[in-house]
Amino acid sequence: MNATLNRPRTRAINPLQLSRVLLYLALALVAGAAGICYVSLKNTQHDLGERVRKTESEIKEFRARNQDYQSRIASLSSRMTLRSKLESGFIAMVPVAPTAIARLTPPAIDNADNMARAVAANPRLLP
Amino acid sequence: MRWNARTRIALASGFLGLIFTGFSVRLIDISVGRHEEYSEIAAQKNSFRQPIYARRGLIYDRNGEILADNAPVRTVIADGSHIEHPRAIAEIAAPFLKLDVDALEKKLTTPSKYVVVQRGLPAETAFELERALGEKKLRGINFTPDFERVHPNASMLCHVVGFLDHERHGIQGVEASMEDYLAGQDGFRFTEHDRAGREIVVYRGQEREPRDGLNVTLTIDMGLQSIVEDELDAAVKQYKPKNAIAILVNPKTGEVLAMASRPNFEPDKIAEAQPEQMKNHAVIDMFEPGSTFKIVASSGALNEGIVDTETRLDCENGAFSYGGRVLRDTHHYGLLTVHDILEKSSNIGAAKLAMRMGDTTFYEYVKRFGFGERTGIELPGEIPGVAHPPSQWDKVTITRMPMGQSVAVTPLQTVMAMGVIANGGKLMAPHIIKSLSDSSSKVIKEFQPSVIRQVINPETAAIVNAALADVVSAVGTAPQAAVPGYRVAGKTGTAQIPKPGGGYYEMKYLVSFCGYMPAEDPAFVGIVMIDDANLPSNLNYGGLVSAPIFARIAARAARYLDLQPTMRAEPLTEVASRDEKKEEARR
Numbered sequence: 126m127n128a129t130l131n132r133p134r135t136r137a138i139n140p141l142q143l144s145r146v147l148l149y150l151a152l153a154l155v156a157g158a159a160g161i162c163y164v165s166l167k168n169t170q171h172d173l174g175e176r177v178r179k180t181e182s183e184i185k186e187f188r189a190r191n192q193d194y195q196s197r198i199a200s201l202s203s204r205m206t207l208r209s210k211l212e213s214g215f216i217a218m219v220p221v222a223p224t225a226i227a228r229l230t231p232p233a234i235d236n237a238d239n240m241a242r243a244v245a246a247n248p249r250l251l252p
Numbered sequence: 253m254r255w256n257a258r259t260r261i262a263l264a265s266g267f268l269g270l271i272f273t274g275f276s277v278r279l280i281d282i283s284v285g286r287h288e289e290y291s292e293i294a295a296q297k298n299s300f301r302q303p304i305y306a307r308r309g310l311i312y313d314r315n316g317e318i319l320a321d322n323a324p325v326r327t328v329i330a331d332g333s334h335i336e337h338p339r340a341i342a343e344i345a346a347p348f349l350k351l352d353v354d355a356l357e358k359k360l361t362t363p364s365k366y367v368v369v370q371r372g373l374p375a376e377t378a379f380e381l382e383r384a385l386g387e388k389k390l391r392g393i394n395f396t397p398d399f400e401r402v403h404p405n406a407s408m409l410c411h412v413v414g415f416l417d418h419e420r421h422g423i424q425g426v427e428a429s430m431e432d433y434l435a436g437q438d439g440f441r442f443t444e445h446d447r448a449g450r451e452i453v454v455y456r457g458q459e460r461e462p463r464d465g466l467n468v469t470l471t472i473d474m475g476l477q478s479i480v481e482d483e484l485d486a487a488v489k490q491y492k493p494k495n496a497i498a499i500l501v502n503p504k505t506g507e508v509l510a511m512a513s514r515p516n517f518e519p520d521k522i523a524e525a526q527p528e529q530m531k532n533h534a535v536i537d538m539f540e541p542g543s544t545f546k547i548v549a550s551s552g553a554l555n556e557g558i559v560d561t562e563t564r565l566d567c568e569n570g571a572f573s574y575g576g577r578v579l580r581d582t583h584h585y586g587l588l589t590v591h592d593i594l595e596k597s598s599n600i601g602a603a604k605l606a607m608r609m610g611d612t613t614f615y616e617y618v619k620r621f622g623f624g625e626r627t628g629i630e631l632p633g634e635i636p637g638v639a640h641p642p643s644q645w646d647k648v649t650i651t652r653m654p655m656g657q658s659v660a661v662t663p664l665q666t667v668m669a670m671g672v673i674a675n676g677g678k679l680m681a682p683h684i685i686k687s688l689s690d691s692s693s694k695v696i697k698e699f700q701p702s703v704i705r706q707v708i709n710p711e712t713a714a715i716v717n718a719a720l721a722d723v724v725s726a727v728g729t730a731p732q733a734a735v736p737g738y739r740v741a742g743k744t745g746t747a748q749i750p751k752p753g754g755g756y757y758e759m760k761y762l763v764s765f766c767g768y769m770p771a772e773d774p775a776f777v778g779i780v781m782i783d784d785a786n787l788p789s790n791l792n793y794g795g796l797v798s799a800p801i802f803a804r805i806a807a808r809a810a811r812y813l814d815l816q817p818t819m820r821a822e823p824l825t826e827v828a829s830r831d832e833k834k835e836e837a838r839r
Contacts (some may be wrong), residue, residue, distance in 0.1 A: 174452065193324050193375050
């Protein structure tokens with residue numbers, strides 16, 4: 126009788142090493158999860174990048190608008206524009222009454238000749 | 253060797269190993285050995301150097317009024333490689349760009365990646381166009397940020413502020429002289445774009461932030477500038493001169509408060525301006541100053557002790573022969589003091605003062621007053637004028653130069669020289685830049701007043717000051733420069749205009765008045781110069797033309813600056829009769 130046939134049958138069967146299978150499965154899962162995380166992170170990064178680009182674009186637009194409005198305000202409130210509006214009668218100037226003017230440094234009258242003197246030229250007012 | 257399974261496996265493994273080793277070697281070669289080469293190729297294909305433009309600094313007056321501003325605009329660029337529907341884009345964009353649809357479509361049908369469709373499109377319009385194209389998902393039109401320099405005050409102060417060329421570089425005025433500070437430095441960013449031409453933010457590369465230009469604050473006070481320009485316009489309308497110039501300076505600090513020149517131009521319409529309109533005659537043109545120059549000989553002779561207040565010089569009854577030529581006065585004068593020489597503007601008296609000083613000493617004072625050299629003001633193209641040294645003089649130069657002939661000066665030099673008398677003998681360096689600040693208004697640099705030299709001592713300055721104050725009286729040459737309530741001091745000048753080939757034009761005069769106010773404590777020193785006024789020669793005098801303009805400017809400036817009157821505001825007729833009585837008594 127053939128010796129091979131006499132071998133116990135159990136020896137021909139590949140034993141399933143469950144622990145190894147589980148290990149490889151776990152490794153595959155980890156690798157898969159890492160891959161998915163990587164892809165997800167990349168997508169998030171792109172998404173955030175897109176939002177950054179849009180926000181930057183909006184900020185640029187706001188800045189440009191702000192600058193534009195500032196420039197228009199400067200132009201509309203300029204001396205030349207106001208003067209042309211004054212000349213066209215769109216605005217009017219009301220002279221300030223002398224009684225409405227409060228002087229912080231009232232004119233100094235010199236007793237000698239009853240004449241006003243500049244502050245800087247008046248020894249009485251010099252420090 | 254036995255050709256069994258093990259051998260075959262070993263051979264196959266070895267073969268595969270060799271192949272993969274080859275791949276690995278190639279991979280390492282590409283990624284490490286030729287990294288630079290391939291990176292460059294990749295960068296050329298996908299990476300762009302996107303410029304980030306710096307904001308040009310603004311120009312302000314001393315009170316923060318904007319003189320030169322930036323209006324944001326966009327340059328519209330077509331990228332032919334991304335345009336799929338030129339007709340559709342043209343139909344949407346044409347109304348925004350105010351272009352013909354067919355012409356625009358033709359422009360957009362291009363393989364080129366960079367075609368400038370329009371420059372200077374207002375930012376607001378560009379945003380609307382971008383939105384309209386985005387809604388229709390049309391690609392291939394890009395907008396590059398840019399700016400236009402705008403001047404809210406149009407032609408006012410045009411020569412000082414200046415303008416930019418098409419590449420946004422300053423080429424005149426403060427825009428040119430302060431270009432390095434105003435321009436800033438553009439930044440950049442390396443970016444990668446997707447198929448649609450949009451930036452992929454995650455692949456942003458090297459980046460450098462732009463450095464915005466600094467804001468420049470001038471010493472100019474637009475309130476005073478407006479007064480000066482008004483009066484100059486009125487004078488131009490009345491006298492129709494070739495040129496007209498007015499300058500106001502603070503004599504104590506050398507700060508230029510106002511500077512105007514005619515003809516002028518609008519910086520926002522620079523294409524329409526003629527070269528003659530663009531000249532700032534205050535600093536780039538020189539004139540024979542005439543009698544305003546007499547302050548040099550008078551101050552010099554007094555300062556050197558060659559004459560004193562009591563010394564009387566013989567003015568030869570109006571005709572003085574010297575060097576084979578006759579020098580004349582407009583009136584016949586006998587003995588005159590230095591005070592009288594200035595008050596009456598005697599040519600012979602001024603000549604005799606200079607002759608007593610001698611060539612070298614007189615020339616030294618010409619130089620000490622700042623003539624013949626640039627003042628150093630922060631404006632481009634300033635000229636030094638001409639003041640030849642005694643070695644180049646002819647025999648009569650010593651009699652001509654003291655009365656403002658044989659010498660050429662700029663209006664700014666004249667006003668700074670007058671400032672010497674107004675400022676106790678100190679020559680100040682004129683400056684027009686007050687400070688530099690960054691975009692958050694933080695002052696980076698402040699320009700301080702600087703004294704160039706003590707030209708004459710304060711006592712001499714006081715004597716000359718008294719004489720100049722009497723010039724503006726009924727017995728002086730400029731009663732019309734008087735301002736009620738204030739004591740004005742100054743000197744008139746009526747100079748013949750030299751011909752290019754030698755000699756002088758008949759009936760053409762450059763008339764000026766250079767003075768300051770109040771004489772006791774000057775708040776400003778100014779000059780008004782009218783070149784070749786359309787007037788008969790008997791009316792074309794500094795005292796008749798320039799002095800009244802100065803008086804109007806000074807009166808309005810006094811109100812604007814809230815200067816307190818130093819005298820009782822008497823009617824001019826009363827002032828005149830009082831001055832005449834004083835003169836009688838002195839005689």
